[in-house]
Amino acid sequence: MSVDRAKEILKAGDVVAIPTETVYGLAADIDQEKALRRVFAIKERPFFDPLIVHIDTIAKARALTTEWTEIHEALAKKCWPGPLTLLAPKIPTLNPLITSGLGEVGLRCPRHPLTLELLKDFSGLAAPSANKFGKTSPTTAEHVKAEFGEQVYVLDGGSCDVGIESTVAAVVRASGRWKLMVYRPGFYTAATLHDMLEDAGLPTETSYAESPVAPGHLQHHYMPSIPVLVGEKLTAGELIEGAEKKLKIKLTRTAKLELGDDPILAARTFYQSLRDLTPGHDAIVVMLTENQRKEENWRALMNRLFKAASFRA
Ligand code: TXA
Ligand code: MG
Numbered sequence: 001m002s003v004d005r006a007k008e009i010l011k012a013g014d015v016v017a018i019p020t021e022t023v024y025g026l027a028a029d030i031d032q033e034k035a036l037r038r039v040f041a042i043k044e045r046p047f048f049d050p051l052i053v054h055i056d057t058i059a060k061a062r063a064l065t066t067e068w069t070e071i072h073e074a075l076a077k078k079c080w081p082g083p084l085t086l087l088a089p090k091i092p093t094l095n096p097l098i099t100s101g102l103g104e105v106g107l108r109c110p111r112h113p114l115t116l117e118l119l120k121d122f123s124g125l126a127a128p129s130a131n132k133f134g135k136t137s138p139t140t141a142e143h144v145k146a147e148f149g150e151q152v153y154v155l156d157g158g159s160c161d162v163g164i165e166s167t168v169a170a171v172v173r174a175s176g177r178w179k180l181m182v183y184r185p186g187f188y189t190a191a192t193l194h195d196m197l198e199d200a201g202l203p204t205e206t207s208y209a210e211s212p213v214a215p216g217h218l219q220h221h222y223m224p225s226i227p228v229l230v231g232e233k234l235t236a237g238e239l240i241e242g243a244e245k246k247l248k249i250k251l252t253r254t255a256k257l258e259l260g261d262d263p264i265l266a267a268r269t270f271y272q273s274l275r276d277l278t279p280g281h282d283a284i285v286v287m288l289t290e291n292q293r294k295e296e297n298w299r300a301l302m303n304r305l306f307k308a309a310s311f312r313a
Helices: 003-011 033-043 058-063 070-079 113-119 141-151 190-199 236-247 263-277 290-294 296-308
Strands: 016-018 025-029 052-054 084-089 104-108 167-174 177-184 205-208 228-231 254-256 283-287
Touching: 003 016, 003 025, 003 113, 016 113, 016 141, 025 033, 025 052, 058 070, 070 084, 070 167, 070 190, 141 263, 177 190, 190 205, 228 236, 228 296, 236 283, 263 296, 290 296
Parallel strands: 052 104, 084 167, 177 205, 228 283, 254 283
Antiparallel strands: 016 025, 084 104, 167 177
16 A cells, blocks of 8 residues: 555545554544544553554644643654653643543654655554554564554554654653653663753653653563463573462463564564464564563563563563
8 A cells, every 4th residue: 555545545534554673553534533432442452541643744743732842852852763762741632532531641752654644645644553453463464464453544654663662751840840750761762861951951861761651561461371480580490380370371382582682672572472473373472681681682572471461580
């Protein structure tokens, strides 16, 4: 399908799966409630989980918010197009379905040429990851088709480069000062964002936190249809035995997923690997090294892995 055709379908109020550098999104025109409702229906997503709005310019992001601070501006200039979502107070006319009734909207400019071209004709496209709610995110057009079949048009842009979802960050006021809170870890770490702000002459306290309002941070998410077992301290044998007892199953055909030494490469192939290892196996075993468990550069992938896990020991 061409970008022009995708445009027509979106303008007609239907949804299209779009490529981004992180994962494929299921996009709807933010100005069409019918399309927004269709996203929730197809994904079987609860209305309490807000959608990220994708835009192609900082000006369009600004136009959707009532307060765009110099921190937003500095980070958007450094990271966009790229895997960073920034929360900012929404304009009153933005459909509350997008933000689940919350006062802030998540905004991000994705780094994919086809989607950037598509975005030119919209004030914004709301797009959650193009998977059923709680399931493994899609990093190729084939993954989207396998999940939704004929129900969804897909703009095929190849496989996603980053491979896991964007960093989600909010600018909040605490004791009279701006602070940056990272609600979802991603390619950009809190430390990297902190350094960027410092370089821009805006030293800002930056930390990880659970979002106080958005429940998009459920304990289980991204799960494939077979259990993922994560070994932190036990041997693989002990891990499998523990999982058999806890989950009350017998495991005879476990697959081992090696994450390797490079967190960027590991993230790129993570969801693909969960999908590839599912057929023919009854569990996926991931044994972690100390580095992977503790290093800042592995944090985003550990976040996804732990949410995808049915058993950790
Ligand atoms: O990389 C990505 O961000 C991908 C691609 C498609 O852009 N999108 C994505 O969307 O991961 P989704 O819906 O699967 O996850 C978005 C999460 C929500 O679950 C929520 O935690 C957070 O972003 N979020 C979005 N809007 C928010 C808001 N207004 N306030 C707080 N958190 C918000
Ligand atoms: Mg998702």
